[in-house]
Amino acid sequence: MGTLRIPDFVPSPTQDSETLMNSFRGLGTNEKSVISVLGHRNASQRKKIRETYQQLYNKSLIDDINSELSGDFRKAVVLWTYEPSERDARLANEALKSKKKIITQLQVIVEIACASSPDHLVAVRQTYRGLFNCSLEEDIATNVPMPVQKVLIGLVRSYRYDKELVDPSIANEESTILRETIRTKQLDSDNFLLILSTRNVHQLRATFECYKQNYGFSIDQDMKSCGKGLLESILKVVIWCIDSPEKHFAEVVRASIVGIGTDENSLTRAIVTRAEVDMMKVRGEYFIANKTNLDSAVIGDTSGDYMKFLMTLLGAKVY
């Protein structure tokens, strides 16, 4: 369940477009208006607003947001306003083109591949090709070193079965293969990757459960014995994104605000991508893991319109 709040009475896309255009007109921008409209509309409503805005003013809403807003607030509103498949295609491209090939960047690709629906993943690949003149896999191959490259390509190419179908004997059999791979520290082996990128998420959750019962440790704990490199970190994210996306995103939020300074990109991504998916559960997992409140943490580490926008997506009544 998401945290996004949609009013009982939703204005028409034309009314919303007019409100947005008025908030951009003249000197300065009425940020409150922007938050009040976009922060309370779901993906299909935002899509209609984008289309209507384009028809009414012959201008792109995203372009106008880009020129009227600034800083982290702008970035958050733009990401939120994109079609989700375009948002994720752009996030993936940004991660691949960043100089630092570190876990906080590359985990974006794992999230798209393992914590979204199979059809969404295909839509992202489709949009990626249209935007960047090559396939997502080609850009991974060019920008990410082996063996992480192999894992990411395997994952973005998955098109998992989408119904809840679990075969206990497969769970048992494949938990043995996973265990053997970890024991022999061959995390980039074909078998290991094939299981993680082919099976449906319900089957994989059963396999992970089986692993725990058979070997006494959860698979992500066990994997710590393989080291702390980028490959191991990526695979931990893979397992979390499959087993419990909400736990993963709670961890993304925590990591983005812990210590000195805030990683606004990660914080924005976690809230924008999950606000209409499972943010209620993310909040719960955050509390379990940190014994503090996710909302208070966001308020403590952000400010101004950026904070107000994030809090709106988290369901708070900001205005």
Place this chain on the structure above:
Amino acid sequence: MGTLRIPDFVPSPTQDSETLMNSFRGLGTNEKSVISVLGHRNASQRKKIRETYQQLYNKSLIDDINSELSGDFRKAVVLWTYEPSERDARLANEALKSKKKIITQLQVIVEIACASSPDHLVAVRQTYRGLFNCSLEEDIATNVPMPVQKVLIGLVRSYRYDKELVDPSIANEESTILRETIRTKQLDSDNFLLILSTRNVHQLRATFECYKQNYGFSIDQDMKSCGKGLLESILKVVIWCIDSPEKHFAEVVRASIVGIGTDENSLTRAIVTRAEVDMMKVRGEYFIANKTNLDSAVIGDTSGDYMKFLMTLLGAKVY
């Protein structure tokens, strides 16, 4: 260019459905009618006929064809009448479930992955999931032994860039990698598979051309040095399906009729799947390779309504 002939005046889907229903009614079936209608309609017209037939009679056209026709004729008409993505999903499933894991069976999967559009491949995977309760990759993993399994899974997961974009330096660089792989006889290596399953077909054709220029032999000729196993045969089909699908399908037709007896399944598949794609070119390639006419070969090896239906798809005026 295909060989399918569509009349200048096409009856409405309702008229076509009525003609089909009348041809099924009473004792016996009017095969001529069935050929005259379905053998002269393209994929979107056949789709409308399927939908209209269902609405008018509350029965599935495919079910009725299955119960009214028989033998190879039935199989050909049924395959032709399916939505192309469903046809290919069923062909792939049949190939995977057949006891013999031989090249004439498994090459079907290569054709779908390498000689169709990327969007068609995604549609086949989508339909496959819906029909068979698991992903296409899972069924390949269960039914095909390594290392062919790895190659097929890599290929069906591709989603190539679909525009003509060629980088000559990539062609040069990757032809070296392909050559090195063949020289060291490591045809199942990750690098080799990555190139074949990630690059767009235009880029790959340039890479193959570069290979020939740099090393004096075409890549498929060179690959003969690696042996004659299933892996080598599959990879030859991969290269042909990418480089020149029409050459591959001309070869499928030839192999299906050469020697004693006919492989009707392969013959039907080649003609049904390419009649509205590139059958003109297939015919040309057939002539170049065999110095005989594809149409005469089909007439010589088939008979009755089955022959008449295939010849109709090949553009002949049967009735």
